[in-house]
Amino acid sequence: MKITVVGTGYVGLVTGACFAEVGHVVTCIDIDSKKVALLKVGVLPFYEPGLDTLVERNLLDGRLKFQDDFLLLDEECKVFFIAVPTPSMPDGSCNLNYVINALQSICENTKGSIIVVIKSTTPAGTIFKLEQLIQGYSFQERTIDLVSNPEFLKEGSAVSDCMKPDRIIVGSNSKYALSELRSLYAPFTLNHDRILEMDAASSEMTKYASNAMLATRISFMNELAKTCEKVGANIHSVRIGMGSDSRIGYHFLYAGIGWGGSCFPKDIRALMDLSKSHDCPATILEAVYNVNQKQKGLLVEKIQRYFDFDLQNKVVALWGLSFKPDTDDIREAPSLAIIEALLKLGAHVRVYDPICMGSVKELYPTIEVCQDPYHASQQADCTALITEWKLFRSTDFKKLKMNMQGKAFFDGRNQFNPQMVESFGFDYIGIGQGRVISCEDSLV
Numbered sequence: 001m002k003i004t005v006v007g008t009g010y011v012g013l014v015t016g017a018c019f020a021e022v023g024h025v026v027t028c029i030d031i032d033s034k035k036v037a038l039l040k041v042g043v044l045p046f047y048e049p050g051l052d053t054l055v056e057r058n059l060l061d062g063r064l065k066f067q068d069d070f071l072l073l074d075e076e077c078k079v080f081f082i083a084v085p086t087p088s089m090p091d092g093s094c095n096l097n098y099v100i101n102a103l104q105s106i107c108e109n110t111k112g113s114i115i116v117v118i119k120s121t122t123p124a125g126t127i128f129k130l131e132q133l134i135q136g137y138s139f140q141e142r143t144i145d146l147v148s149n150p151e152f153l154k155e156g157s158a159v160s161d162c163m164k165p166d167r168i169i170v171g172s173n174s175k176y177a178l179s180e181l182r183s184l185y186a187p188f189t190l191n192h193d194r195i196l197e198m199d200a201a202s203s204e205m206t207k208y209a210s211n212a213m214l215a216t217r218i219s220f221m222n223e224l225a226k227t228c229e230k231v232g233a234n235i236h237s238v239r240i241g242m243g244s245d246s247r248i249g250y251h252f253l254y255a256g257i258g259w260g261g262s263c264f265p266k267d268i269r270a271l272m273d274l275s276k277s278h279d280c281p282a283t284i285l286e287a288v289y290n291v292n293q294k295q296k297g298l299l300v301e302k303i304q305r306y307f308d309f310d311l312q313n314k315v316v317a318l319w320g321l322s323f324k325p326d327t328d329d330i331r332e333a334p335s336l337a338i339i340e341a342l343l344k345l346g347a348h349v350r351v352y353d354p355i356c357m358g359s360v361k362e363l364y365p366t367i368e369v370c371q372d373p374y375h376a377s378q379q380a381d382c383t384a385l386i387t388e389w390k391l392f393r394s395t396d397f398k399k400l401k402m403n404m405q406g407k408a409f410f411d412g413r414n415q416f417n418p419q420m421v422e423s424f425g426f427d428y429i430g431i432g433q434g435r436v437i438s439c440e441d442s443l444v
């Protein structure tokens with residue numbers, strides 16, 4: 001089948017490449033001409049494990065192509081996916097302008113009946129509004145069916161998430177559109193049926209509800225972590241204890257320095273806005289969001305306390321900058337709030353991240369980017385783990401200790417055994433680990 005994917009970002013490019021991989025003929029279109037020029041020669045605009053191989057293979061085989069001009073849309077293509085941004089407006093509501101522009105470009109540059117699938121995350125009710133908006137483009141011989149098909153891939157494992165999805169949610173009033181999507185997705189559901197059909201508003205709501213639930217679990221643990229520190233409990237043990245209940249499970253119960261990224265923050269804001277605009281107080285969501293805003297400041301607070309609230313000229317090494325491992329995405333990453341606060345307090349910030357130092361340096365030119373974690377920690381007064389890239393797991397703490405001038409290790413992701421780290425002469429400070437620490441001032 002011929003497919004066009006509009007938007008070649010984290011979602012659009014992965015979707016396009018995966019559809020091509022299973023034999024569909026895919027055109028990816030983006031208004032960013034520079035991006036398109038690079039993609040035409042197989043250069044990816046972002047880092048996503050395994051995606052380069054997929055793009056290269058399908059480009060060579062002629063099943064995947066890139067263009068920047070809607071005037072050149074293939075007349076034979078009848079299914080269009082929209083995967084453009086839906087960022088926050090200043091008031092927290094969802095900005096639908098990119099989706100509307102993409103939809104209008106498709107409608108204006110096609111003739112026959114088409115199906116337009118909205119992969120972008122849109123608030124419940126958007127499909128209905130879009131249907132009203134494009135009424136003028138439909139006439140007797142031409143129908144434009146809209147489908148909500150929210151994306152659940154995770155950056156860092158996007159290719160496998162897309163090739164082996166947990167579920168594929170499709171929401172539409174059009175039986176024809178739903179059956180076409182069933183055929184399109186058939187290669188991904190051979191093992192068992194993963195397609196869940198529903199109305200468009202429920203499909204849109206499912207995406208927000210899923211992200212909100214995951215964010216809630218993390219904020220809940222972060223809130224508990226604070227109490228754990230006060231009462232001498234360990235949030236890590238609590239997670240194991242809770243998670244062993246099969247009704248709860250272990251996932252997304254990690255306390256840390258807060259959630260960020262391109263989806264959770266903006267989606268929670270959009271859901272809060274949607275609830276409020278329908279007179280349904282978003283009490284739980286507001287708490288989830290506020291706990292997270294505070295959590296982003298927690299690490300700096302701990303560093304400040306350790307150094308008696310004087311960070312002037314202190315050298316702070318930060319390990320990891322992306323909002324999570326295996327991605328170069330820094331949108332709303334906790335690292336940004338941390339760097340900003342540290343710089344304001346007069347600290348000298350040295351950073352190491354395997355992928356995204358360049359983009360962070362553009363935002364904060366005074367930080368020092370380093371060639372490896374030990375280099376970042378050279379002469380540092382403290383080291384803080386911000387993003388739990390796997391490469392940090394085998395840290396040589398003996399070497400690290402010799403590199404640093406201070407002895408504080410802040411484990412923002414609770415990745416290390418405190419006793420092990422302390423056995424190398426460090427003061428270990430984690431999150432929610434209520435225990436007597438060896439630095440002078442108790443952090444609790």
Ligand code: NAD
Pocket residue numbers: 006007008009010011012029030031032035083084085086098101102105119120121122151152153154155262263
């Ligand atoms: P992105 O910013 O990485 O990419 C969006 C692309 O769309 C950009 O390349 C941009 O140039 C292009 N674009 C914008 N307007 C266009 C237009 N009118 N025509 C053609 N191209 C246009 O965005 P993303 O992270 O891929 O997110 C896309 C959508 O998917 C958002 O709604 C997001 O919430 C949702 N989503 C994202 C993820 C994720 O992990 N990134 C996961 C699930 C859902």
